[in-house]
Amino acid sequence: MSLLPDVIAKNKRVSQLVLYEYPINERIRSLMRLEYLFKRLFAFISGTSPMHQHVALSLLFEIMDTCDRAEVRSGILQDIDKQKVNLESYRHHPNIDLNALDAAVADLSRVSAALMGKGRIGQAARENEWLMSLKNRFAVPGGTSQIDIPSYHAWQLSADENRQRAIKEWVEPFMPLFDGVSVVLKMLRESGSPIDASTQEGGVFQEMLGGKIYQMVRVWVSDERLIYPEISANKYVVWVRFSELDAQYKTQLITTPTVFKMSFCNV
Known part of the structure; x- marks a missing residue:
């Protein structure tokens, strides 16, 4: 009996969905940029190499x-306060887990209180x-070389644990912002x-919003091809179209119909 069908089945790749997100207003765009920076920061901050720590800085x-x-x-x-009000509105609904509700409200209050601290963030x-x-010096191309700031070169030669401890101390004041x-x-x-x-x-995909207000559009597309969405939106309509990177990049x-998943988000 041939095992070839089983081998093919085991080796057959299952496609995954790739997520793309589009902010509809500038405030959400700023938050998404901060989230992107924090994720990269956390990826490099754990490294012990001075090169990793240079990127983290x-x-x-x-x-x-x-x-x-x-x-x-x-x-x-403002968004946290709004969400706390929304949660409190469910307090007298039947079948609500009050312990879970209290924990959620308390967590939001904790994040809000930490972010409300005096002075500038960090x-x-x-x-x-x-x-x-x-x-x-980081703002100058090549400005962190030993000829420009020898103290930084000396710091990079210090013990790994000292450098890691210092960077974590510098990042810590910004953690309330990350939590928020x-x-x-x-x-x-x-919400979507x-x-x-x-x-x-x-x-082209076009969706009339009919007066509804959204803050973010999320699009999932298969990773079987190097395709990506180009999303544009205003308070009236959302457009989505797809492009593909060929072998020469x-x-x-893409002008043929493309299936995807999407959600409209607002709080």
Whole structure:
């Protein structure tokens, strides 16, 4: 008896869905950028190599610049307060787990209280004069070489545990911001339910919003091909079309119908 069919079945690749997200307003765009920077920061901060830590520092400095705008913190606090009100509205509904509700409200209150602290976000790290002088050198191409800032070169030669401890101390003041960003985006993403969709002949999907207000569009597409969505939206309509990277990495617009999943999110 031939085992070939079984081998083929075992080796057959199961396609996965790749997620793309599109913010519909600038505030959510800023939060998603911060989330992106934090994820990269956490990926590099665990490394012991000075090269990993160099990238981690550059990401920390980007976070500093991104969160300097006052509306970042105030917008997060407003969203958290809004969600607390929404949760409290379920308190007298039947079949509600009050312990779980209380825990959720308490967690939101904890994140809000930590983010509401006095001073600028990450003030403790900003008060480190050497760190801030290093931040200025990062803005210059090649400006962190030993000829420009020998103290940084000496720091990179220090013990691994000392460098890791220092970076974690510098990142710690920004963790309330990360917690706030994570909570708001988690609530936003969970507010939408995926639906099946498809582009039409010509390669365009269009959805009229009918007066509904959304803050994020999420699109899932198969990873069987190197295709990606181009999403645009305003308060009236959402458009989605797909393009593909060919073998020469040139963009080709897909004009045949493409099936995908999507969700509209708002809190």
